[in-house]
Amino acid sequence: MSWLKQLSYAWQKTQLQRPELAFMFSKPLAKQWVAIDCEMTGLNPRKHHLLSIAAIHINGDVIDTGNGMHLVCKPPVMPDRDTIVIHGLRTADVEHGMSYEEMLAYLLPFIGNRPIVGFCTQLDTGFLNPLVKRYMGTALPNKIIDVRQLYSQRMGDRTQGIPNQSQHLSNILAHYDIPELGAHDAYNDAIMTAMAFLHLRARS
Template sequence: MNWLQQLSCHWQKTQLQRPELASMFGDPLVKQWVAIDCEMTGLNPKKHHLLSVAAIHINGDTIDTGNGMHLVCRPPVMPDRDTIVIHGLRTADVEHGMSYDEMLALLLPFIDNRPIVGFCPQIDIGFLNPVVKRYMGTTLPNKVIDVRQLYSQRMGDRTQGIPNQSQHLTNILAHYNIPELGAHDAYNDAIMTAMAFLHLRSRP
């Protein structure tokens, strides 16, 4: 972490309104990450809402699927019928879900200070940060690792001329012979993202 990142992290910590989460600002342990995936009613955080969040620890070369979490949230606006094909969650699935505060009370200690691994995680973080800031006074301080970007860097010129190859998780899974799990499930997507991340770390 360079001095500018340290300064930003220190400023964020001064904004923290929940002292029990102070450990999120500490240095993470080596080779420990958390894979995250979210389901939303759409892709615009200004008018769409979180529906579910899944998080799984990665410890060294092991994905701790036995202790992961998949939290279904109750959005302020129920999902539109036309969007169910995208996220797979019906009104009946989310109307008795957790409030965002209840979700964060479980999710944030689980994330703690681990770097966040995701596929296009900027989208998920864009939805999480507004509710995180309302909950604890500041946004997530964690380092964020984009599996799509890692794959693009690893492949280099080999992705040139192949439209959107590095933009689809299914391409990465196929490249490393990783089995695809069921769609429309944040927990399955988090597992697949974690598997892709480990392959990208260990293979050329």
């Protein structure tokens, strides 16, 4: 970690308003990650809302699906009927969901200090970090690993003509012959992201 990142990290820790989460700033154990995936009402964090999030631990080469979590939230605005086909969550599915504060009370201890693995992580953290900052005073301190970027790096010059395809997780899964689970379900997407990550690591 560069001195600039260390300085930023130290400053971030001083902003923490929930001492019980201080362990999130500790050094993670080797070969332990957490795969996450979010479902939202749209792609703009300024006007759309988080609907659900799934998180699954990766321990070495094992995806711990038996102890993962899938949390459904109640957004301030119910999902538009036109977007239900994308995220699959109806008003009936989310109107009794958790508040964002309740969700984070479960999610953040589960994430802990593990590096976060996701697909197009900038989008997920764009929705998560404003909520996290209001809840604990600072954004997520975890290292972020984007499977999409990792795939492009691993492919190197072979990504000619592939970048547009690699925007979709399904294309990476197909490339490595990974079975595709039901799409646009946060838990399934987190599992598939974790599988893609392990395949990419094995080939590094």
